Amino acid sequence: xxxxxxxxxxxxxxxxxxxxxxxxxxxxxxxxxxxxxxxxxxxxxxxxxxxxxxxxxxxxxxxxxxxxxxxxxxxxxxxxxxxxxxxxxxxxxxxxxxxxxxxxxxxxxxxxxxxxxxxxxxxxxxxxxxxxxxxxxxxxxxxxxxxxxxxxxxxxxxxxxxxxxxxxxxxxxxxxxxxxxxxxxxxxxxxxxxxxxxxxxxxxxxxxxxxxxxxxxxxxxxxxxxxxxxxxxxxxxxxxxxxxxxxxxxxxxxxxxxxxxxxxxxxxxxxxxxxxxxxxxxxxxxxxx
Amino acid sequence: xxxxxxxxxxxxxxxxxxxxxxxxxxxxxxxxxxxxxxxxxxxxxxxxxxxxxxxxxxxxxxxxxxxxxxxxxxxxxxxxxxxxxxxxxxxxxxxxxxxxxxxxxxxxxxxxxxxxxxxxxxxxxxxxxxxxxxxxxxxxxxxxxxxxxxxxxxxxxxxxxxxxxxxxxxxxxxxxxxxxxxxxxxxxxxxxxxxxxxxxxxx
Numbered sequence: 001x002x003x004x005x006x007x008x009x010x011x012x013x014x015x016x017x018x019x020x021x022x023x024x025x026x027x028x029x030x031x032x033x034x035x036x037x038x039x040x041x042x043x044x045x046x047x048x049x050x051x052x053x054x055x056x057x058x059x060x061x062x063x064x065x066x067x068x069x070x071x072x073x074x075x076x077x078x079x080x081x082x083x084x085x086x087x088x089x090x091x092x093x094x095x096x097x098x099x100x101x102x103x104x105x106x107x108x109x110x111x112x113x114x115x116x117x118x119x120x121x122x123x124x125x126x127x128x129x130x131x132x133x134x135x136x137x138x139x140x141x142x143x144x145x146x147x148x149x150x151x152x153x154x155x156x157x158x159x160x161x162x163x164x165x166x167x168x169x170x171x172x173x174x175x176x177x178x179x180x181x182x183x184x185x186x187x188x189x190x191x192x193x194x195x196x197x198x199x200x201x202x203x204x205x206x207x208x209x210x211x212x213x214x215x216x217x218x219x220x221x222x223x224x225x226x227x228x229x230x231x232x233x234x235x236x237x238x239x240x241x242x243x244x245x246x247x248x249x250x251x252x253x254x255x256x257x258x259x260x261x262x263x264x265x266x267x268x269x270x271x272x273x274x275x276x277x278x279x280x281x282x283x284x285x286x287x288x289x
Numbered sequence: 290x291x292x293x294x295x296x297x298x299x300x301x302x303x304x305x306x307x308x309x310x311x312x313x314x315x316x317x318x319x320x321x322x323x324x325x326x327x328x329x330x331x332x333x334x335x336x337x338x339x340x341x342x343x344x345x346x347x348x349x350x351x352x353x354x355x356x357x358x359x360x361x362x363x364x365x366x367x368x369x370x371x372x373x374x375x376x377x378x379x380x381x382x383x384x385x386x387x388x389x390x391x392x393x394x395x396x397x398x399x400x401x402x403x404x405x406x407x408x409x410x411x412x413x414x415x416x417x418x419x420x421x422x423x424x425x426x427x428x429x430x431x432x433x434x435x436x437x438x439x440x441x442x443x444x445x446x447x448x449x450x451x452x453x454x455x456x457x458x459x460x461x462x463x464x465x466x467x468x469x470x471x472x473x474x475x476x477x478x479x480x481x482x483x484x485x486x487x488x489x490x491x492x
Contacts, residue, residue: 113318113319113320113322113325114325114334115322115325115334117334132334133334133335134319134328134334134335134337134338135335135338135339136319136338136418137421137422138436140421140422140432141421141429141432141433141436146426146429150422152422155335155338155339240426248429248430248432248433250433250434250436250437251433251436253437254433254436254437254440258437258440259320259321262320262440262444263321265444265447265448266444266447266448266451269447269448269451269452270451273451273452273455273459276380276455277455277459277460280380280381280382281382282459282460282461282462283382283384283460283461283462283480283481284462284480285462285463285474285476285477285479285480285481
């Protein structure tokens, strides 16, 4: 994954060509969350806190198994518990690990006005650089998943880093390492997509989940965190997972055409008055005419 | 010499102007990556983000004070309609073809109302942008809408501001001195605001 420069080029005493030389692998990474095998143990929540060095937050009991109502600036990773009753009266208990989706077309990054506050690595990880964050929360406006969270004391916004520090050192994210059921997978985007599709096909063929599928929404260019869902047609059942997430149109206009119209108007206005001055000059009072 | 602006009027004008300029500079920094250096010059991004809304409140408050002082002078009337119809003569310096004006001509009044309405749009949208964390995810559509209004209103005031500075500094010599010292020459008053000149002097 991050081993591009460390790919073997020559091997001593080796018969034949170097295996894998001149082949390039997709080095973009992805997390695959198979919600169908998640048991809601919250080991990933604890591992996330431990790796990121945050103390355990105060929990809020709201008659569900959920740790708290929403993710927080120092709580990136939250299992959402949802009960769903279908038309036949069957109850299903849906658990979803909620956190940053690491969009290929990140709305947070598009909306951010501060130089270097949000970066997207070539491996697909979208990371906030709090040193450069000015606390305007435009990222909150740009995100269709309600992920960036504001720390009102430091005036900085935080979210899941996909453990970019671990991944950069060739390790898997902390949540992946902690998962006891293996419902969390980590690898290249291509591999994770393939694995997810296989699992979805298995669910469709061998279980009653005829609409199982992989959640990799094209509206944000695909994501580097994907889900296998029992029913891909109803992602909203999993605690507010949007069906067709998109960067808000107004954000696209605001960061696109409106900039250029505004820039042209401002520069045009300044040039206009300059030309006007050269053509007509000042209005003199009677005494200095 | 004739007194055009009293001391408190000049204070009010420059207070409004200073607050506007600070918001303009920091706002342009947030508006365009190519202007982010403005925020760096003014103490850094977080500092600019902190003070921009505060100075915005100062701007609106100063604008309210200004309204209290000048509200009697800026109402658009029948003579203003006539002036606006002949504005092209004013723009091309054929001032003898423009009807005589009082203390403020229709262009100045329009500038006043552009800034006045701009201030309110900026205030109402700005409050939401100041504390977006209190807009729940169900109401998230409000966030880009207020940003849109804020930016649009800012662009309108910028357009008006460019013309205002150009008129005051370059087009009508004596205007800056009037806003600094408070006085204009009799000829200045007679040329640019003949009705006001008549009203002040009886000549």
